[in-house]
Amino acid sequence: MDTGAFFAILMFATAFLCLMAGFPVAFTLAGVALLFGGIGIIATNAGVGDLAMDERVLTLMPERIYAIIQNEVLLAVPMFVLMGVVLERSKVAEELLETMGQLFGRVRGGLGISVTLVGALLAASTGIVGATVVTMGLLSLPTMMRHKYDPKLATGAIAAAGTLGQIIPPSIVLVLLGDVISTAYQKAQQAKGNFAPEPVAVGDLFMGALVPGLLLVFLYILYQIIYAALKPEAAPPFPPMTDRAEERGALIARLVRALVAPILLVVAVLGSIMTGLASPTQAASVGAIGAIMLGAWRACPPSDHQAYSKGALILAVGAIALMSLIVLGKLTDLSANGSMVLRSIGFLLAVIGGTTIGFAAWRLDRSKSLRPALTATVTITTMVYTILIGAALFSLVFRGLGGDRAIEDWLGNLPGGQATALLVTMLIIFVLGFFLDFIEITFVVVPIVGPVLLGLGVDPIWLGVLIAINLQTSFLTPPFGFALFYLRGVAPPEVTTGAIYRGAIPFVIIQLATLALIAAVPALATALPNLLRAG
């Protein structure tokens, strides 16, 4: 083995061990990189083996950070995070879960099914496993236990639903993965001499993940229906709440607010990306604004009838103004060349819309949920970016030692070619998923193995979807899965850890089956993006 490869492997092992100590990931990666950067430079000067590390690699660090600043794809991260956090903090998510539970609760297994659906809808906006599992665990587990749900079924459904946010677009995982894979794909194509490859966009990965994601939701629900049919006592229906007799009108208003509006919001965000109307970043900002308005609607006090109607009216007028503005802009020419009258109407609508957004932000702030949401957005975004910075230093040194060439030699020359290389990579990622978060794996592992696999002819979107589902499965697998840890943290003591583990296993089997299916039929992931690209 050549000396560089030896040091590179040692570096990886060291990083892994040091991470286990529990110091923040971003800085641990940077620290290990510095250690091995130092070793590499000293060893090169001392002429150890055939090591040839350029001592200038470390000087590139500020330039790397500047490149991260300029990455416009990642702008979607803070906006999607804001959207998700606002929905969570303003209790829109909570109300959605409650309302769905009431709708489906009368059916056997209905409560578990509504957990799956809410997970699919809302996790979609944050993609943060811990937050989703904790929220849903706190909200629905007590209700399910009270109605004598089988703890295994209840915890399995919650943990699995929490991980759906990884795969169902628009998730942060897919944004980060899309960015990394797109870079890796360009590298792989350039290595082949193709200097103008068709770029892989984050939107393509969103579309690629849509069918597999919905398939998972379908299978989760199917499993719960079958389980409830075979063991009726495990998932009893729960009686409609009699103490909350509402007027018909109030009930409809609540359904619209709690159910229809959040669904419309997510569909609008996804739809505008799918149809090419907006980039993921643009759609994310629309989603965040929508979330603020929804949150404000939720924050209007229902007890004070007059104030509630007034607030809801203002928000409705603003939303209608904004929508008509967009339609008007599509149908007519509002540019400086167009009619003065239409342009004035347009500006008026814009002012009304803008004022309403301001009102919504103010309303949300008064209910004490805007500032915590903004703070959470800042810390989550910074956490993601700081790992990216730490991982950038790590990759600089790893490449400087020749680690990328070592991996390429090894992965590229496995017997069985592409299939084996892919399988080995998937296994490595699966095991790493027990210990590391998706951010570290995406920023550290994927840039190293990605170009090799893509160079072997693996489809980039297929690869992205496989990695995402693989990680999701890993997070759900006992005994190390992250989702299970988080659920353990919020589950009442009478729910045993054994029950949580056993409850997760059927969902892990569903995951593995889906993973195998997509591995066997890549079209499940690639057909939709190709269709949309052609169209």
Added chain:
Amino acid sequence: MAVRLLRWLEAINLAFGRVAAFAALALVLMQFALIIALNVFRIPSIWGQESLVYINALIFLGAGGYTLLKEAHVRVDLFYSQMGERARAIVNLVGVGLALIPFCILLWWFGIPYVVAAWQNLEGSRETGGIPAVFLLKSMVLVFTFGLTLQALVLAIRSLMTLSAAKPGQDASEPNEMKP
């Protein structure tokens, strides 16, 4: 005495955090305004588009230290969550000394010449109509380093205080449950 110093140091990062929170809201509003301006009124704005990059940099580079203060830089907490207070203090002290401070030194060492070079020719945007302040954007690298260095010192002092069993004083950080 030490507690007062810590409060002072943390106040700086808390201020950075407030600016970043404001920037997060501004980012979303700006992007939305740009969509309306471009798609409805056909007013393209390179300046506006570039401002998003500036605002975003203000968030994630401005709040590096703040996020550490809020205990929100993700950790692999498989073992860390099981540890006692003293063991955690040791992890943090060793981590600051061997990883975080060396990282900050690297960023100061190579960052200062990098930023000075950008200031010397008051580097502007490559696009015509862009924001002529790339030198400010590049300076954010040092703002990040500054915030991190401050908070690294705070974390080290706090860990030392825990280890010497001195009363650590009022902890300004609150647990953040938003871990991915």
